[in-house]
Amino acid sequence: MVDFARVQKELQECSRDVERSGIKVSPKSDSSLARLIGTIPGPIGTPYEGGTFQIDIALPDAYPFEPPKMKFTTKVWHPNISSQSGAICLDILKDQWSPALTLKTALLSVQALLSAPQPDDPQDAVVAQQYLKDYQTFVGTARYWTESFAKKSSLGIEEKVQKLVEMGFPEAQARTTLEAVGGDENLALEKLCSG
Structure with a gap:
């Protein structure tokens, strides 16, 4: 134990x-x-x-x-x-x-x-x-x-949302996911890709 x-x-x-x-x-x-x-x-x-x-x-x-x-x-x-x-x-x-x-x-x-x-x-x-x-x-x-x-990206939250939208993710989902992972775009991308 x-x-x-x-x-x-x-x-x-x-x-x-x-x-x-x-x-x-x-x-x-x-x-x-x-x-x-x-x-x-x-x-x-x-x-x-x-x-x-x-x-x-x-x-x-x-x-x-x-x-x-x-x-x-x-x-x-x-x-x-x-x-x-x-x-x-x-x-x-x-x-x-x-x-x-x-x-x-x-x-x-x-x-x-x-x-x-x-x-x-x-x-x-x-x-x-x-x-x-x-x-x-x-x-x-x-x-x-x-x-x-x-490294944490120096991009603001709006730029990160825009980047994820350009990758084909819905804006609301991209924003919610980014907020859930504290703005870490790599973690957000991983989460969005894994469903």
């Missing part, structure tokens, strides 16, 4: 330090602490700088004795993160996990992974090949994905 008292304590620790670290963890719903959403800022000096990346966190019943299951919900171009599923290849999320680690330390490790890719142990072989063979193209692609998927 998940140690919910510990999870509460970890959430409080993250919220106390959010201004300095930029790392946030919050429950996905009010009804359960077993599903969480983590947010990490892209590390400075990397192609991910300026982006805000969301990570889905599922706590197994044996947490903290088993690692949390984490995957990116924000699309990322990185050798150790699947560009398709968001799966993360990181030892502490597998066999190097210790109950002494916390959700915050796990997210800090994921953030560090963004700074220091390990292309010899890839999660995404295509990205790893590009990283090794054509580093400048890799950096350009990673920056483009960060701009496209991890």
Whole structure:
């Protein structure tokens, strides 16, 4: 059974330090602490700088004795993160996990992974090949994905509604969906496309 008292304590620790670290963890719903959403800022000096990346966190019943299951919900171009599923290849999320680690330390490790890719142990072989063979193209692609998927658009709500209408969505539906996702046009588009 998940140690919910510990999870509460970890959430409080993250919220106390959010201004300095930029790392946030919050429950996905009010009804359960077993599903969480983590947010990490892209590390400075990397192609991910300026982006805000969301990570889905599922706590197994044996947490903290088993690692949390984490995957990116924000699309990322990185050798150790699947560009398709968001799966993360990181030892502490597998066999190097210790109950002494916390959700915050796990997210800090994921953030560090963004700074220091390990292309010899890839999660995404295509990205790893590009990283090794054509580093400048890799950096350009990673920056483009960060701009496209991890940055809040500076467009106003009316421009976003107009963009979605131009894509063929009804104006009222586009407006309602944008409001429901806090103005994030990528999330709105995902929601509109999934029905």
